[in-house]
């Protein structure tokens with residue numbers, strides 16, 4: 001059994017309370033991690049505050065920050081396999097998925113390392129001849145990052161890479177289900193040469209996140225998690241007007257038109273909903289299919305779904321692992337019951353897996369779903385596909401947008417005019433055309449509507465970690481009328 005302390009001010013610190021982390025595949029505890037207290041959050045924020053306000057970090061040049069980020073990227077590359085094994089053990093997702101994420105993470109740090117020394121202000125073409133005016137892009141300050149269990153370090157990196165490039169410091173609260181990778185990562189921050197206090201970790205239950213949100217020493221909360229938690233966080237942050245960026249849930253439509261290549265589309269539908277056992281914010285959980293190809297597409301999807309290999313997330317041949325924890329399993333089962341009561345029918349799956357038991361759910365395709373059913377309106381975060389029919393393009397767009405979420409969507413068609421026309425009408429932060437579940441460090445990611453506020457990745461993300469300061473320099477040295485606006 002591994003045992004960890006908190007990570008504060010560059011040191012592993014013994015915790016006053018602890019909790020067990022379970023391996024979802026076998027249900028066994030495998031690590032002991034701290035369940036932090038408000039006082040421990042206080043220590044961590046104080047360390048991050050010192051590092052930001054008076055520490056060597058604040059005096060580093062952007063080039064020096066970039067160099068540290070490149071060293072970190074090299075260390076991640078070196079340790080990707082070990083860190084992926086840890087995440088797969090902690091969250092039950094496939095080792096090959098977690099390894100793919102870890103092998104991709106260095107790119108985020110290289111990309112934003114390159115941005116650190118390009119964060120420049122403007123000289124403003126002044127409308128006042130006696131003023132020279134310029135702007136500075138300054139680091140926002142101390143960031144409280146709160147992350148979920150499905151992709152712990154990928155989703156932290158979405159925040160950390162631009163935040164470090166900007167010069168921020170961090171206190172991180174990972175999910176209580178998957179704290180180990182963040183604590184292991186903290187050691188690599190020190191090895192890379194980041195000064196003490198730049199990166200701190202307080203693990204624990206939701207109350208640790210809540211303590212960060214209300215802390216007056218925190219300048220920004222960067223959150224990924226459920227929409228309902230995001231609303232609580234936004235309300236809490238409002239008390240101090242703490243900045244927030246929120247990456248929340250989804251009920252994303254995967255729209256297949258009759259002119260699509262149905263083999264390719266079926267494959268994309270499978271990737272969209274059964275990849276990561278459906279436990280991704282961008283899961284394509286609503287399949288919108290044109291009536292004329294409904295049966296043809298369904299045959300392909302159900303055929304492939306029945307072949308999905310469930311099993312040990314570490315095994316190379318496994319295609320779908322368990323769901324991540326018991327509450328998640330309960331939620332999936334409850335939604336299945338609700339869907340059937342509302343009139344949906346099971347085309348395949350629909351049960352716990354009889355062979356594997358534990359937290360294994362069969363990949364499930366539900367047909368005869370209408371967009372007003374709860375299964376079509378609420379996020380399940382599990383391997384359940386709801387199939388909804390549509391008549392024509394206008395009908396597809398209407399159903400796709402008839403949701404409180406707006407994280408992602410996909411359009412499957414071979415008609416280039418339709419592809420772009422529909423993409424432009426969809427109210428979602430990401431639209432894929434003839435593809436699903438692709439993200440890139442260079443491309444903004446985030447939600448419309450209740451799927452979030454702000455953008456991560458790409459050039460846009462850096463704005464979430466900087467403040468713009470305007471500096472006015474008087475050029476004549478002459479006094480002016482003190483009773484009028486300048």
Ligand code: NAD
Nearest residue numbers: 147148149174175205206209210225226229247248249281
């Ligand atoms: P969650 O909202 O339950 O928990 C997320 C984090 O918030 C955890 O660290 C948790 O301890 C913490 N938390 C809980 N209550 C809190 C409170 N009152 N104040 C502060 N922090 C609190 O989410 P989860 O179950 O871990 O993850 C699944 C959810 O995350 C899904 O809804 C999914 O859609 C969403 N998600 C979104 C994205 C995205 O980028 N949009 C990516 C992945 C997951």
